[in-house]
Amino acid sequence: MSSLDKINPPAISKDIGTLHPINQTKDYLLNLLTQIGFKEVHGPEIESEDFNFDMLNIKKSHPARQMHDTFYLENKSNVLRTHTSPVQIRSMLKSKPPIAFSSAGKVYRKDDDATHLPMFHQVEGIYVDTDVTFSNLKDLIHQILHNLFGKDVEIRFRPSYFPFTEPSAEVDILSENGKWLEILGCGIVNPIVLKNCNIDPEKYSGLAFGLGVERIAMLKYGVNDIREFYKSNLDFLGQFK
Amino acid sequence: MKFIYKDLLNFLSEKPSIKNLSERLFQLGHEHEINGEVFAMEFTPNRGDCLSLIGLSRDLNVFFGNAQPYKIFQGDIEELNLDFKNLSPEVCPKISFLEIEIEGNTNEYKPYLENYFSLLGNNKVNFFTDISNYISYELGQPTHCFDSSTINNQLIFENKICEKSFKTLLGSDINLSDKNCIFSVNNEIISLAGVMGGMSTACSTSTKKVLIECAYFIPEAIIGKSVKYNLASDAAHKFERGVDIQSQEEVLRRFIEIARDHVSIKNIKIQTFDEGQAQKFNIPIDVIRINKILGIDLEEEKYLTHLSKLGFGIEKEIVVPAFRHDIASQNDLAEEIARVIGYNNIESKPLEITKKLDKSVDDINRLKNYLIKNGFSEVINFPFTANEEKKSISIDNPLDSNRNNLRTSLKNSLLDNLLYNERRQKDSIKFFEISDLYTKSDQINQEKKLGIIITGRQGHNYLDFSKKLDHAYLSNLLNQNSNDSFFTIEEISRTELKTKKKHKIFYTEISIEIIPKHIFKDSESSLDQINFIKYQSVSEFPSSTRDFSFSITDINKYDDVINHLSDLNDKNLKDAFIFDFYENKKLNEIKVGIRLIFQSTLNTLSEEEIQQSVNKLLKPIVDLEGVSIPGL
Numbered sequence: 088m089s090s091l092d093k094i095n096p097p098a099i100s101k102d103i104g105t106l107h108p109i110n111q112t113k114d115y116l117l118n119l120l121t122q123i124g125f126k127e128v129h130g131p132e133i134e135s136e137d138f139n140f141d142m143l144n145i146k147k148s149h150p151a152r153q154m155h156d157t158f159y160l161e162n163k164s165n166v167l168r169t170h171t172s173p174v175q176i177r178s179m180l181k182s183k184p185p186i187a188f189s190s191a192g193k194v195y196r197k198d199d200d201a202t203h204l205p206m207f208h209q210v211e212g213i214y215v216d217t218d219v220t221f222s223n224l225k226d227l228i229h230q231i232l233h234n235l236f237g238k239d240v241e242i243r244f245r246p247s248y249f250p251f252t253e254p255s256a257e258v259d260i261l262s263e264n265g266k267w268l269e270i271l272g273c274g275i276v277n278p279i280v281l282k283n284c285n286i287d288p289e290k291y292s293g294l295a296f297g298l299g300v301e302r303i304a305m306l307k308y309g310v311n312d313i314r315e316f317y318k319s320n321l322d323f324l325g326q327f328k
Numbered sequence: 329m330k331f332i333y334k335d336l337l338n339f340l341s342e343k344p345s346i347k348n349l350s351e352r353l354f355q356l357g358h359e360h361e362i363n364g365e366v367f368a369m370e371f372t373p374n375r376g377d378c379l380s381l382i383g384l385s386r387d388l389n390v391f392f393g394n395a396q397p398y399k400i401f402q403g404d405i406e407e408l409n410l411d412f413k414n415l416s417p418e419v420c421p422k423i424s425f426l427e428i429e430i431e432g433n434t435n436e437y438k439p440y441l442e443n444y445f446s447l448l449g450n451n452k453v454n455f456f457t458d459i460s461n462y463i464s465y466e467l468g469q470p471t472h473c474f475d476s477s478t479i480n481n482q483l484i485f486e487n488k489i490c491e492k493s494f495k496t497l498l499g500s501d502i503n504l505s506d507k508n509c510i511f512s513v514n515n516e517i518i519s520l521a522g523v524m525g526g527m528s529t530a531c532s533t534s535t536k537k538v539l540i541e542c543a544y545f546i547p548e549a550i551i552g553k554s555v556k557y558n559l560a561s562d563a564a565h566k567f568e569r570g571v572d573i574q575s576q577e578e579v580l581r582r583f584i585e586i587a588r589d590h591v592s593i594k595n596i597k598i599q600t601f602d603e604g605q606a607q608k609f610n611i612p613i614d615v616i617r618i619n620k621i622l623g624i625d626l627e628e629e630k631y632l633t634h635l636s637k638l639g640f641g642i643e644k645e646i647v648v649p650a651f652r653h654d655i656a657s658q659n660d661l662a663e664e665i666a667r668v669i670g671y672n673n674i675e676s677k678p679l680e681i682t683k684k685l686d687k688s689v690d691d692i693n694r695l696k697n698y699l700i701k702n703g704f705s706e707v708i709n710f711p712f713t714a715n716e717e718k719k720s721i722s723i724d725n726p727l728d729s730n731r732n733n734l735r736t737s738l739k740n741s742l743l744d745n746l747l748y749n750e751r752r753q754k755d756s757i758k759f760f761e762i763s764d765l766y767t768k769s770d771q772i773n774q775e776k777k778l779g780i781i782i783t784g785r786q787g788h789n790y791l792d793f794s795k796k797l798d799h800a801y802l803s804n805l806l807n808q809n810s811n812d813s814f815f816t817i818e819e820i821s822r823t824e825l826k827t828k829k830k831h832k833i834f835y836t837e838i839s840i841e842i843i844p845k846h847i848f849k850d851s852e853s854s855l856d857q858i859n860f861i862k863y864q865s866v867s868e869f870p871s872s873t874r875d876f877s878f879s880i881t882d883i884n885k886y887d888d889v890i891n892h893l894s895d896l897n898d899k900n901l902k903d904a905f906i907f908d909f910y911e912n913k914k915l916n917e918i919k920v921g922i923r924l925i926f927q928s929t930l931n932t933l934s935e936e937e938i939q940q941s942v943n944k945l946l947k948p949i950v951d952l953e954g955v956s957i958p959g960l
Contacts, residue, residue: 094887094911097893097894097906097909097920099789100789101703101789102789102792103700104699104701104702104703104704107705107706109708110706111858123681131764131772131774133721147548148547148551148568150551150552150568153551155555155725158724158725159723159724160723160724161722161724162724163724165772167723185682187681197725199727204710206710214679218620219679220621220623220677221621221662221666222622222623222676222677223623223676225674225675225677226679229676230679244672245354246356246357246666246667247357248357248373248375248654253657253659253662254621254659254662254666255663256671275621275659279657292620292621294679308860308861309863310863315866316708317710318748319745319748319749320752321752321757322752323863323866324705326864327861327863
C-alpha cells in the first residue's frame, strides 16, 4: 500500500471574478482606437445644455431636447448627457489640430423598455486635421469593423442625419442570417461644430463616429436581451471570465 | 409613413421595379420596409420635405426623372375678404384660406382617392377631411377644414400662454398649458394650430361649405405639442419638420380640383395673408470644396446636373429650394452629392493618424484587475433612486417616482445585487462597482468611488470553503501592509432585509483618489486576452445541491478519484468542486468531499432526474475498489 506522504492534495482553484462584459467590450474598443492613434479623454455625465446640445449644433427645436427624450436635472439647470460627444467638445476647446480623441462612458436617454435602457454606454472618436475626407472616414470604419467582425464582413454605409456631422452615415454589417444590422453612426464633423470649438473650418476638417457598446457586446457575446447586462446575476457575469 | 408603389410611379417618368426603387431609396438614405406594394418609410428628422408623394419623388427624380401627374385648378378665384387677424406673424408668416361651397353628394371616390384609404388602411371621415388628408399625403402640406357656419366672427391666430381646456375633433379633452399656437373665435379656442382642430368647428358628412386653412408654422412653435397632449397628429409631424413656405396657394388649388373631380362646386373664394416674402437662400458653386469634403474627383458639370435634378436652382450660385430646410452649407451639398453617387460607391482612402500612442493601463484598470484576481465580479448599476438627501441631485422628469434622484452612494445598488444573487442560492458573493457619483452643494460635485460588498464563504475550494467573508477579509484585501486607515467597513444588518440568510454582509465605499496605489500596482490589465465567448442563457429555475464524501482506503486509487472528479460531465450538472480534503494518517484513509450543483435551463429538476445524474456521475468512482461513500 502506498504512503499518504506521497499523495498530492487536490489542486486549489481560486475563484476568479469578472470584469463586467460591457466594460470588457468598452475597453476592447478603446484599446483598438488607441492602437489606431486615438487618445482617450474623459468628461462628466452631468452636462450643461450648452455642451450636450448647443455646441453640437443640436438646435432648441430638436426632438432630442424634449423632456420625453432627455433627463433634465435640478429645474433644467443641467442634463444627464445623452451621448459622449460633449467630451469631444470639451477636449477640442482645450486643443489645437491635429487631434484624435476617443471617449467612452455612460449616457442616458429617457427610455425604458425591452430593447431600450435609460442608461447605456457609448464609445466615440473624433479626428481633426487638414484634408480629412469622407473617404478617410470609410477607411477608418472599415479598420474598426474588420477588427471586430473579421476581414470578410460585408459593410454598407447609409445616409443618415446627425446635427453634428454633415455628411452623416449609419453603417450596417450583414449578419449570418442575411439581415443588415446597424452598428454605428459616423460622419464628417459639421463645420459649425468646429467653429464652436474655435477651430477654423476653412483650414481643418474632421471625422467622427460613435458606437453603442451594448449593441457590440450583444453581437459579440450572442446576448439577445440587453437587460441581462444589468441584472448583476453571477451566473450571467461568471460566463465572461 | 406609407406610400403606394403605383402612386410613386405616377410621379416618375421612368417606371422602376419595386426592387430597383427600394435600392435607390436606401441609397438616398430612406429606410423602409415593403409590404406588398406599400412602402413603409422611415425618414430622418431633417427630411420633412420627403413626407409626401411629391416630396419623395423629388429625391427619386435624380434617378428616374420627373413626371407631373396631378392637376390643379387654374381658373380665377374670387377674393375671400375673411375677417382674420394674425397676432403672431413671427410664428405663422404665411397663411391662406379657401372657402368652398359644394352641391350634392359623392357616392364614391375616384381610384386615386379611394386607394389612399383602402390600400393604406386610412379611415374615411367626411368628404372635406378626406381630401385634406389625401392632399397631405400627396403634397405634404397639412390643411384644416372648419365648417364655415361655425366661424361666425373674427378669426384670430396667436401664439400665447393659455391655460384652458380644449375638446379636439376626435373628442378628447386636453388642458392647454404654457405657450400654444391657437385659432380662436369669440375668445373660444377652436383649433390647436398645426396639431389638431376642435370639435366645435369640425366638419361632418353633411357639411356643404368649408373654410380651409393652409399655413406655414415655424417648426419651433409646433414641436413637442403632439407628445405633450398625447395627440397622434400627421399635421404636427409635418410642421415639426418643416413644410414648403411657398406651396399654400397651389395646395388649395389642388384641393379645389379634387373636390371638382367628385362634386359640383357652387362657390369658391381664396385669400392669402403673407407677412413677408420668403427669402431665397443661395450657396456659392464650389465643386473643389465638395471634392475635398468627400475625397472624390467630380467634374463641375456633373455636380451641377445632380443638384439640378434634386430641385436646386443653378444660377450664379446654387439656389436652395424652399422645401429644403436642411440645406445651408457646402457640407450639406456634399451630402446631396454623396447620396446621388452612393455612399458605398465612394472609394475608401487610407487614414493614417501619425501620432501613435502607447497602450496605457490606468490605475482604475489595475485596481479592477486586483479585485477580479481576488474573486470579485464587477457590476454596473443604474444611478436612479427614490432616496432623497439634501445633497441629492433631483431629476425633473424621472421615469417614475421611484427613480427621481441620482444616487449619492453605491451601497443600495450593491446590496440589491447581493440579495438578488442570494435568492438564487449563491453562497459566496463578492461584488464591486466603480462609478462617478454626483452630489450638489453650491455646485455639482463629482467623485469616482469604489463600492465593495461581500457575504458568505471566502471561496469554494477546500481551503476557503469553511472561511467566512468578514471584516478581517475585507480589511486585509485593502490594507496590504498599509498603516493608513483610508476606509471604513460597515456591517449591514439583515434585520430589515427580509432574508433568512445568516451570513454577515460587509460593505465599504472609498473614493478612488485615496486608495494607495501599492495595493494594486502589480495587477496588469488583460485587455489583449479578451475572448468574446458565446454566452449561454441563464436558468431561472432553482438549483439543487448534493454533497458527497468519499472515503479512500486504497491510496493507489486516490489519483483515479481526483481525475474522475475533475472531469465530471452531465447536462444537468452546473458546478462541481471539492470542498473538503482530509488525510487520516492513523487510519491511512483520505476523505474527499465534493459538492455537485444541478440546474436545468428547461425546468425545475425532479428528485428522480437529479438522482439519475448523480448515479451516472459517481458510479465510476464508487465502483473503484477501496473507494466508498459511507452511509450511501
